[in-house]
Amino acid sequence: MRGIKILLFLFLSFFALLTYALASKEPIKIGAILSITGPASFIGEPEKNTILMLAEQINKAGGIQGRPIEVIIEDSKSEETQAVLAAKKLIEKDKVVAIIGPSTTGESMAVIPIVTQAKIPMISLAAGTGITEPVSERYWIFKTAQYDRSAVEAIYKHMQKKGIKKVGILTIATGFGDQGRKALLELAPKFGITIVADERYKPKDSDMTVQLMKAKNAGAEAIINWSVGPEQVIVVKNWHALKLGIPLYQSHGWGSKKNIQLAGPAADGVIAPLGRIVVWDKLSDKHPQKKILKNYEEAYIAKFKTEPGTFGGHAYDAFMMVVEALKKVGPDPAKIRNYIENNIKNWPGVSGIFNMSPKDHCGLDSTSFEMVVVKKGDWEILP
Amino acid sequence: MELFFQFLLSGITVGAIYALIALGFNIVYNTTSILNLAQGEFVVLGGLVMWYFLEKLHLPYGLAFISTLLISGLISLIMERLTIRPLIKEADPILLILITIAFSILLRGILMFLFGKDPYGYPPISEGAPLLIMGAVLQRQIIWILVFVLLTMLFLYLFFNQTMLGRAMKACALARDAATLMGIKTSQMVMLSFLLSGLFAGLGGILITPITLMEYDRGPLLTIKGFTAAVLGGLGSNWGVMAGGFLLGILESLMAGYIHSGLKDALALFLLLLILLFKPAGLFQSAEQARLRKL
Amino acid sequence: MKLILKNSYLSVLLFYLLIILSGFLKSDPYFVTILIFAGLNALSALGLSLLMGLAGQISLGQNGFYGLGAYLSALFALNLNLPVPVALLLASILTSILSLFLAVPALRLKGHYLAVATLGFGEIVYLLLNEWGPGGPSGFGNIPKLSLGSLTFESPLSYLFLVWTLFLIAFLLAQNLANSTYGRTLRALHSSETALRTLGVNLVSLKVKIFFLSAFLTALSGAIYAHFVTFLSPATFSIFYSVLLLMMVMLGGIHSLWGAPLGALFVTFLPETLRPFKEYDILLYGLILTLGLIFLRKGLLYPLQKGLKKWISF
Numbered sequence: 001m002r003g004i005k006i007l008l009f010l011f012l013s014f015f016a017l018l019t020y021a022l023a024s025k026e027p028i029k030i031g032a033i034l035s036i037t038g039p040a041s042f043i044g045e046p047e048k049n050t051i052l053m054l055a056e057q058i059n060k061a062g063g064i065q066g067r068p069i070e071v072i073i074e075d076s077k078s079e080e081t082q083a084v085l086a087a088k089k090l091i092e093k094d095k096v097v098a099i100i101g102p103s104t105t106g107e108s109m110a111v112i113p114i115v116t117q118a119k120i121p122m123i124s125l126a127a128g129t130g131i132t133e134p135v136s137e138r139y140w141i142f143k144t145a146q147y148d149r150s151a152v153e154a155i156y157k158h159m160q161k162k163g164i165k166k167v168g169i170l171t172i173a174t175g176f177g178d179q180g181r182k183a184l185l186e187l188a189p190k191f192g193i194t195i196v197a198d199e200r201y202k203p204k205d206s207d208m209t210v211q212l213m214k215a216k217n218a219g220a221e222a223i224i225n226w227s228v229g230p231e232q233v234i235v236v237k238n239w240h241a242l243k244l245g246i247p248l249y250q251s252h253g254w255g256s257k258k259n260i261q262l263a264g265p266a267a268d269g270v271i272a273p274l275g276r277i278v279v280w281d282k283l284s285d286k287h288p289q290k291k292i293l294k295n296y297e298e299a300y301i302a303k304f305k306t307e308p309g310t311f312g313g314h315a316y317d318a319f320m321m322v323v324e325a326l327k328k329v330g331p332d333p334a335k336i337r338n339y340i341e342n343n344i345k346n347w348p349g350v351s352g353i354f355n356m357s358p359k360d361h362c363g364l365d366s367t368s369f370e371m372v373v374v375k376k377g378d379w380e381i382l383p
Numbered sequence: 384m385e386l387f388f389q390f391l392l393s394g395i396t397v398g399a400i401y402a403l404i405a406l407g408f409n410i411v412y413n414t415t416s417i418l419n420l421a422q423g424e425f426v427v428l429g430g431l432v433m434w435y436f437l438e439k440l441h442l443p444y445g446l447a448f449i450s451t452l453l454i455s456g457l458i459s460l461i462m463e464r465l466t467i468r469p470l471i472k473e474a475d476p477i478l479l480i481l482i483t484i485a486f487s488i489l490l491r492g493i494l495m496f497l498f499g500k501d502p503y504g505y506p507p508i509s510e511g512a513p514l515l516i517m518g519a520v521l522q523r524q525i526i527w528i529l530v531f532v533l534l535t536m537l538f539l540y541l542f543f544n545q546t547m548l549g550r551a552m553k554a555c556a557l558a559r560d561a562a563t564l565m566g567i568k569t570s571q572m573v574m575l576s577f578l579l580s581g582l583f584a585g586l587g588g589i590l591i592t593p594i595t596l597m598e599y600d601r602g603p604l605l606t607i608k609g610f611t612a613a614v615l616g617g618l619g620s621n622w623g624v625m626a627g628g629f630l631l632g633i634l635e636s637l638m639a640g641y642i643h644s645g646l647k648d649a650l651a652l653f654l655l656l657l658i659l660l661f662k663p664a665g666l667f668q669s670a671e672q673a674r675l676r677k678l
Numbered sequence: 679m680k681l682i683l684k685n686s687y688l689s690v691l692l693f694y695l696l697i698i699l700s701g702f703l704k705s706d707p708y709f710v711t712i713l714i715f716a717g718l719n720a721l722s723a724l725g726l727s728l729l730m731g732l733a734g735q736i737s738l739g740q741n742g743f744y745g746l747g748a749y750l751s752a753l754f755a756l757n758l759n760l761p762v763p764v765a766l767l768l769a770s771i772l773t774s775i776l777s778l779f780l781a782v783p784a785l786r787l788k789g790h791y792l793a794v795a796t797l798g799f800g801e802i803v804y805l806l807l808n809e810w811g812p813g814g815p816s817g818f819g820n821i822p823k824l825s826l827g828s829l830t831f832e833s834p835l836s837y838l839f840l841v842w843t844l845f846l847i848a849f850l851l852a853q854n855l856a857n858s859t860y861g862r863t864l865r866a867l868h869s870s871e872t873a874l875r876t877l878g879v880n881l882v883s884l885k886v887k888i889f890f891l892s893a894f895l896t897a898l899s900g901a902i903y904a905h906f907v908t909f910l911s912p913a914t915f916s917i918f919y920s921v922l923l924l925m926m927v928m929l930g931g932i933h934s935l936w937g938a939p940l941g942a943l944f945v946t947f948l949p950e951t952l953r954p955f956k957e958y959d960i961l962l963y964g965l966i967l968t969l970g971l972i973f974l975r976k977g978l979l980y981p982l983q984k985g986l987k988k989w990i991s992f
Binding site for chain 3: 488611664
């Protein structure tokens, strides 16, 4: 009888130890809502890859306080309804401690009420101003992509230097293009610029010569195109073919060597405000972001055989912020939120140097861009 | 005036693309009365496969061209075998249309896996600056597309009217049972028509990619435009659908140029609907011709 | 038991209770959300099933009604401050009236031309919403949730109840219509114009009524969607929705109204079951749809019907 009691005791204590060991090895769950398929898939794909790569790196190094990170990535298919469903699933089913994403502004706006009600911090990877403003209503929301208006400011500042006063804008009829258009129209007067043509086109349109001609005809001294995806390449080719003789500016969605390749020689002379990830090798060694950019790009290329681009960078920043918060305050959604709001200061990331605060849940401005021009198939930073 | 001419040429550029796709539609429709709504996916297939042969395997242009055509024809054949064949006896045309849609989703998924989501491009048939016609710009590749559209029309005319095989295919479309009684194997004819339409869709992809680039999910839009153009011009008539394609392209271009570039598609569609109201058989086909085609 | 199930009205009731119960029993709020979407889809699919099965018309433009119902209801509630139930009804009725303008010319067209006309309509609505809708392509939010007086529908379960109860009522009414003399005649003869003409104008007006009803149901479904998700963007209302609806009706089976709810449940839950496959889901989705259409060409109902014919009356 006594033997059995001892056996039972040993068994129970072993069991208890096992449970304890397993429990502390229980993974910390981070959720991500990304546009892996659908029209925004070339944004979502590098974001997904980046997060997976980083999670793997962290887990190889032992995880966070011994616990591995489990990233649950949901595909929003670039659609708001799916993003909402994904958010509900991550919060209600998977019980994640934070959500990274969504990839687009529209989706982010749709998900805001859900994460706010559930009190889960969310770091969006999209540019829309409305995502983090008004800050008083965005207690749980952050973002790591620059505001559209910051990119617009960078362009307009450059135009001011060049004395350009009349501008024709071409924007794509998607959330990205629409946001850009709003910012372009809103900020023009501040820089003494008049928008003489406001043209639009659809995703998958094959020819934009009509819009370009209309802009030139209306007296434009420069053209700004706001889209991301193959359409921006078509605009470049059309602009080159028409020999308009006026400079073409692209949005910050232009930052990928692939675009230069696809546009060919037509891309020479195209100017854009780009995240430093595309020109890191042209930065001075003293630049605070250079090391991070170099490591990120080299690791990404080694693993995925292609460059990450600026969109991947937003995911990098969001993930690393969450990881840092987890390391410092543990897997508590409210504590993570507080940490990100108050402790991300002068924080060098891929997208820029972040300064989060209770008044600013984005932390980036137009200084996170470099004005870049395409020269002979490569990027060149404009002075 | 110069502006108008540029709009016109831009419209012809887009219209040529639509016309090519609409022709592919028509081939299947003419022989089987089936609307193959996976047509756009085959155009994408043509563009992506051509890229693969040309840029990845570095095959000579001619070889890549032929191989791409063969592959799109083959896949179209497989589609017919797997999805259409079992259902051809069904009376319900809606079911057949839906199956082509379902297959298009499958094909799109496969293309996504093989090629990823990035856009692909390759050089046009003849390099060089775009042509300047009356101060307006026209890309050289468009001339090639126009050439091929005409060649296609010629081929289809000769094939369907002068060859035994072509006449047999036409017979199947007009009166299936009578054709069977005459000893024509209708199942073979259907197979052949899908092979042909796959070939021409692939051709379309090969030709338009240098202008528009190609991604895995461009299919649905191309299908809708091609389908709209075909019905606008007159489904069943080769000349009709070709004209429909150009008309749609020019309409869109003019709408964008003179009215509102954001609403060009909606405006063009609206006009299409009005036209359908008054001439349901399409602009370039009489109602009688349409009825004879057994809709 | 057999007697109860043989009565087609009671079998609907049973189905309804099954749905509600499963929502209550499964403690997973996510499951309930999917069930709600299935219900919304069932409502729209019912409209399409009436149009296709009964009136013999095809529509690729249901997304237009879905979108109009959603946007109008949201705007009525937001901008005109109408109480949500009023906004819902007003939006649905207005959309259905608009549909009549489409119905009259559309009913003159046949087959492919009707398909293109409805496709064109749906596409135009989508393009207009994209260009002129509040927020444009980015959409807009802050749409008030449904509330009756002081009672606000907050929990998923309340919406589950609402949506499927509405469906129940609609289904019973639709059954009534389908089983009426006119209904039966229409279903039997919609493929023969001559036969219909000999039976008089009444059947033509019935076709118009069905068009109106199908638009109403779809618009209502869209309106409820707006107040459930509280965020709208044009992407939800593209022609892909029309195609999806078509799939539901065809897979469910066109020869019976039951095809609508069954097809809706199948097509709505299918992507969820494919979630674990991550990226491969689209491949499997296409494969399952293709195989489903080939082998279940008479709809999911057919094998079910043959097996359960003794027990349940459809």
